[in-house]
Amino acid sequence: MPSAKQLRQVFQTATSGDAESFQQIAEEIIRDERAKQHHLLANDLERILYGKPLAVGTVRQLKLNVPTDKERGLPLLSVYTPTRSLDDIVLSDENLSIVEEILLEHSRREILQSHGLQAADRLLFYGPPGCGKTVTAEVIAYELELPLAILRIDSIVSSFLGETAANLRSVFEYLQASKMVVLFDEFDALGRERADQSEHGEIKRLVNSLLQMLDAFKGSGLLIAATNHEGTLDSAVWRRFEEVLSFELPNLEQIKKFLELKFRGVRRNLLRDIPEWAKRFNGMSHADIERIIRRAIKEMVLQNKEFLEDKHLEASLKREDRRQRKIHRNGQESG
Ligand SMILES: Nc1ncnc2c1ncn2[C@@H]1O[C@H](COP(=O)(O)OP(=O)(O)O)[C@@H](O)[C@H]1O
Numbered sequence: 001m002p003s004a005k006q007l008r009q010v011f012q013t014a015t016s017g018d019a020e021s022f023q024q025i026a027e028e029i030i031r032d033e034r035a036k037q038h039h040l041l042a043n044d045l046e047r048i049l050y051g052k053p054l055a056v057g058t059v060r061q062l063k064l065n066v067p068t069d070k071e072r073g074l075p076l077l078s079v080y081t082p083t084r085s086l087d088d089i090v091l092s093d094e095n096l097s098i099v100e101e102i103l104l105e106h107s108r109r110e111i112l113q114s115h116g117l118q119a120a121d122r123l124l125f126y127g128p129p130g131c132g133k134t135v136t137a138e139v140i141a142y143e144l145e146l147p148l149a150i151l152r153i154d155s156i157v158s159s160f161l162g163e164t165a166a167n168l169r170s171v172f173e174y175l176q177a178s179k180m181v182v183l184f185d186e187f188d189a190l191g192r193e194r195a196d197q198s199e200h201g202e203i204k205r206l207v208n209s210l211l212q213m214l215d216a217f218k219g220s221g222l223l224i225a226a227t228n229h230e231g232t233l234d235s236a237v238w239r240r241f242e243e244v245l246s247f248e249l250p251n252l253e254q255i256k257k258f259l260e261l262k263f264r265g266v267r268r269n270l271l272r273d274i275p276e277w278a279k280r281f282n283g284m285s286h287a288d289i290e291r292i293i294r295r296a297i298k299e300m301v302l303q304n305k306e307f308l309e310d311k312h313l314e315a316s317l318k319r320e321d322r323r324q325r326k327i328h329r330n331g332q333e334s335g
């Protein structure tokens with residue numbers, strides 16, 4: 001781990017935007033970690049630092065200019081520096097090939113443009129929670145070396161009606177001016193408003209103007225909408241997206257890959273091998289599996305063990321089972 005002095009320097013140089021000093025201290029930390037034989041960490045840090053050189057200053061500037069809700073002063077979206085790459089996720093073959101194609105189109109968009117063609121820049125992600133919609137948006141941003149902006153439709157639409165139109169306008173102006181990957185999360189909030197006949201006509205008008213703004217949007221990055229409730233989106237919404245990606249629970253093959261990914265750099269002493277463990281995680285989302293493994297590793301560390309053992313995973317699975325049963329029970333009571 002870096003020393004307190006190094007950490008202070010990282011924070012100072014990053015917040016003051018002093019890119020050169022930041023680079024120096026970051027490189028010093030990587031050297032130190034390597035000297036301590038922490039090669040995995042050193043490699044990761046190196047990849048973050050050099051892999052895709054997204055200027056620290058760019059994101060900082062973008063963050064300063066984020067539009068806010070006039071009434072409450074709340075930011076209407078959040079801007080992030082993406083850090084996870086294609087190597088950090090497990091996708092279905094179909095999604096991987098679509099994502100690779102989109103990345104290719106964008107890396108060669110000038111050539112496409114010279115032929116009067118556009119790179120696909122409107123994507124819709126749907127599927128149950130925890131299967132990679134948000135992280136895939138992050139990965140696309142990372143691979144394209146662009147900042148990631150995330151906004152929730154409901155935080156814009158559910159504020160005071162008069163303000164909503166103004167919010168929408170300022171969001172789109174902001175997006176239009178900067179090259180980013182934009183994720184409209186919880187996009188179904190939009191579908192819900194449209195489906196609800198009892199709603200005020202004004203909301204309907206707002207939703208229609210949102211759809212028009214989507215149509216008119218000519219940002220130079222990518223626009224991604226994500227939803228867990230695709231059933232509530234009507235065909236007017238679906239039509240607006242050039243590529244639609246379905247994110248499902250991982251199958252056994254994908255669970256195996258995911259376990260290998262999550263066990264990367266973890267010393268293991270497992271009696272049962274990965275294919276066997278994969279079966280135990282069948283039917284769970286990536287996020288659930290990740291939580292169970294993280295908890296097992298925590299257990300191992302707290303017990304001062306150097307190797308991950310079957311019993312750590314077993315205990316963690318048992319805890320997850322209790323957790324799910326509580327969620328299920330309470331979900332039924334309130335639903
Ligand atoms: N396909 C995946 N590959 C790798 N990690 C995943 C995947 N899906 C989910 N995760 C992990 O679970 C976390 C939550 O997933 P997220 O992308 O937010 O799901 P969603 O947006 O579909 O609800 C992610 O941050 C990531 O760490």
Ligand SMILES: [Mg+2]
Pocket residue numbers: 133134135185226
């Ligand atoms: Mg999400």
